[in-house]
Amino acid sequence: MIVPFGHVLMLAGMLFLLGVFCTLTRRNLVMIILGVEVMLNAAAIAFVGAALHWQSLEGQAFVLFIMAIAATEVSVGLALIVYAYRRSGSFDPSSCNLLR
Amino acid sequence: MIPFQAEDAIHMTVILATLTPLVAFLLIMLGTRARKNLSAGLSLGAIAISFGCSLLLLARLWNVREPLEYSTRWVALNRMEIPFGFLLDPVSLLMLSIVTLICLLVQVYSLGYMAGDPGFSRYYAFMSLFAWAMTSLVLSSSLLQLFIFWELVGLSSYLLIGFWYEKFSATQAGKKAFVMTRAGDVSFLLGLILVLVHVGNPAILEMNSLDSAGLMPSGILTFAALLIFGGIVGKSAQFPLMTWLPDAMEGPTPVSALLHSATMVAAGVYLFARLFPFFALSPTAMGIFLFIGTVSMILASTMAMVARDIKQVWAYSTISQLGFMIMGLAAGGYFAGVFHLTTHAGFKALLFLCSGVFIHTWHTNDIFELGKGGARRLKIPVIALVVAAGALAGLPPFSGFFSKEAILAALALSSHPVWLAAGLLGVFLTAYYAFRVLCILLFPPSAGEEPSGPVGGLAPAPKGSRQEGSSRTFIWPLIILAFLTLLLGFFQGPLQHFLLGEGKALLVDHGEQAGWLPFTALFLSLAGVGLAWAEFGRCGAARLSFVERIPFLRELFSRRWYLDHFYHFFVDRIVDRGFSKLFAQNDNRVIDGSIEAVSRGTLEAGRFLAFLQSGMIQYRLLVSFAVMVLLSLYFFYRDSGGF
Amino acid sequence: MIFYLTGGLIVASTAMAITRRHMVHAVIYLLFSFFGTAILFYLLGAPLLAALWVIIYAGAIMVLFLFVVMMIRTDATEEVMFPLNQWLPAAIFGAIYMAVGAAVVLMTPGTEVALPLMAGSPREFALYVFQNHWLSIEIVSLLLLVALVGAMSLGRGKGRDRTEDEA
Secondary structure: OOOEHHHHHHHHHHHHHHHHHHHHHOOOHHHHHHHHHHHHHHHHHHHHHHHHHHOOOHHHHHHHHHHHHHHHHHHHHHHHHHHHHHHHOOOOHHHOOOOO | OEOOOOOOHHHHHHHHHHHHHHHHHHHHHHOHHHOHHHHHHHHHHHHHHHHHHHHHHHHHOOOOOOOEEEEEEEEEOOOOEEEEEEEEOHHHHHHHHHHHHHHHHHHHHHHHHOOOOOOHHHHHHHHHHHHHHHHHHHHEOEHHHHHHHHHHHHHHHHHHHOOOOOOHHHHHHHHHHHHHHHHHHHHHHHHHHHHHHHHOOOEHHHHHOOHHHHHOOHHHHHHHHHHHHHHHHHHOOOOOOOOHHHHHHHOOHHHHHHHHHOOHHHHHHHHHHHOHHHHHOOHHHHHHHHHHHHHHHHHHHHHHHHOOEHHHHHHHHHHHHHHHHHHHHHOOOHHHHHHHHHHHHHHHHHHHHHHHHHHHHHOOOEHHHHHHHOHHHOHHHHHHHHHHHHHHHOOOOOHHHHHHHHHHHHHHOOOOHHHHHHHHHHHHHHHHHHHHHHHHHHOOOOHHHOOOOOOOOOOOOOOOOHHHHHOHHHHHHHHHHHHHHHHHHHHHHHHHHHHHOOOOOOOOOOOOOOOOHHHHHHHHHHHHHHHHHHHHHOOOOOOOOOOOOOHHHHHHHHOHHHHHHHHHHHHHHHHHHHHHHHHHHHHHHHHHOOOOOOOHHHHHHHHHHHHHOOOOHHHHHHHHHHHHHHHHHHHHHHHHOOO | OHHHHHHHHHHHHHHHHHHOOOHHHHHHHHHHHHHHHHHHHHHOOOHHHHHHHHHHHHHHHHHHHHHHHHHOOOOHHHOOOOOHHHHHHHHHHHHHHHHHHHHHHHHOOOOOOEOOOOOOOHHHHHHHHHHHOHHHHHHHHHHHHHHHHHHHHHHOOHHHOOOOOOO
């Protein structure tokens, strides 16, 4: 394996940016959550790279937790989205403004 | 640090004491909600086990001087370590016993009070959740863990205050309590992070040991102490975040009893006692605490003098008594504060539970109505109420007398006589408003001499079934608490021994330098009682307090010093309308201004800012992303010293 | 070289995913991206994580997305793709973020050295996790349970959320 740590980080950064972009610009609740998943993916890659860089399993352990958090977030988030869709009939985030 | 060892009997007892209410909560929520008696039984059984365990612990560890800590590592980063576990020392054991005892009594009492309520099982589930959060908070070994349970306590009190969610005012009150305590909690969290960054370990024992002083510069230490105190201010409803507590009376009365005596608000003072050595490192912070405690005590006492709602009077008195505890602690009287916390838990629960009997019987909160309805015919609650009010007023031989003496003695040792004078004034006011309520309840005027003014307007109370008030579940908790109130004062010596230990120097030295103090305080409380009697009790009295004769003061006090108005004004006008108007104006000007030179960018910016107020989630996300990016830019520049 | 191939695959498929108008397509593109991530994990010495990633991310989470998207049939054409007032600020801050990130990575010494190999065998990894993080594992499992209950109670729908006190 002859990849510098910096390149792994750059890849993770690019992915993170794509995720942020998706979350911020798509007017669709499902795509917003999808963007969050991409961001978590990027974080996981960075953690695995860091584990290799410092020769410690701590980073890999964190990826395990990221996976669990992602599963939680997706299940609750999607349930909320389905709920919101039933109420308002749309995936548009601007239709969820009852609290306004 | 002792690692987890399951075979250790003490350890098992602790786990049993904290976890059984949680198990009860889960069982009720998941399984037995449909069956009321089973749910109540589960909850009661759990809290009874918890109480038994805490007594067992208290007995086992009565003579143990070293604090016991059972903890395991939760997260360890290279410099920080966050432990997770239990800390058993005299304060936490004492508090644990109080909490579980009051919870148990209140739950027994609620059997009668909440009978027939459609949400009976839900009520008991929340009670169990509350008990779990509070016991775990008390035993937390690290500040972070304490914070987690602190939030849980806030959540469950929100659920209980807004328990009757069909009532608009109840949900509003719950929301208010939640939001206002949250304001304090943010500051608590910031202080916590500050400590974590500098000390690297939020374990309470580490923070209290003196080395933490070396790790933090004194300015930072004062700042951190003040931030953490912000959390206490929010939780214990001190000035200026105190207005949520009277509104929290919307919940069922047993809930108020629980919130006000041993759990929610006491958590703040408990945290103060817990971190007492840490706070004591910063004299500046202690001075500010003393000031805040004094201000809230005096303000709340004055509010209590004019309130007509019996629960609100006790709510204000809670604020003022908590202020009194904080004064005592801040003046260096560690034992005095904790002792008053203990006695206050007993007599305040008693006051609320007695009032609950009246309210349940006559369905009104107004003291004048209750007096006319014939509150004095319920013998046992009235006797209990007299005992509790006596304790609140600080009359011997009730428990309040002893703990107030201790606090006053601590105040006498403090730097400036102003604090002592304020404390004495507080004693006078407390006695006055406590016996004002009592006199109004016990000596109603005969129908002919109804005074004019605000008293008349309300509909007469329905004459409900008089026997309801004397059902057994009501009476027993009252009797137990009344005896506790009577007897607790005489345990001052052993408690002091337990809390402080023999070896350590007593922070409060009784007797010699302030021999006149108990007599003065006693005289003042008697004067308060006498004044209340003269104005409300005796035959043909005007039934108008001296405060109510002065319109300005009456307005000021009954409007809670206009604090609420100020908050409303602030949130409504300035935050909501002000900003959105600003943004809208910007928008309009940009669009209507017909200035082509204004670029499309500003137009978008104006519209963007207006959108920020539109409640759409992505704009908020965008702002947080932008802040993160700018922060990273800042740190990058700072660390690389610019390009 | 496999690293750069996989990395290119991941970035490309993610970019495709976030620009699709049709949500089913987006999910399937993202699936490729996650498979690529799993390969990457394997290359970087985390075989157990690679397997878990395929099982959990690609297998469970993405399928969950697919279910939801297909369950709620909607013609996605109504969506305004990339409105300017959201697109522009995101792009500006994204550019700053990328620049700062690249500068930090390039300026930190040690990032250009090739990574050493490490054999994080499943056995070692499991031992490590359960020795050092057992409490966190318990907390996370509790969190999953709570999420399960929450998703269930949300999913029970409108008709039943008023009935809790009727019993």
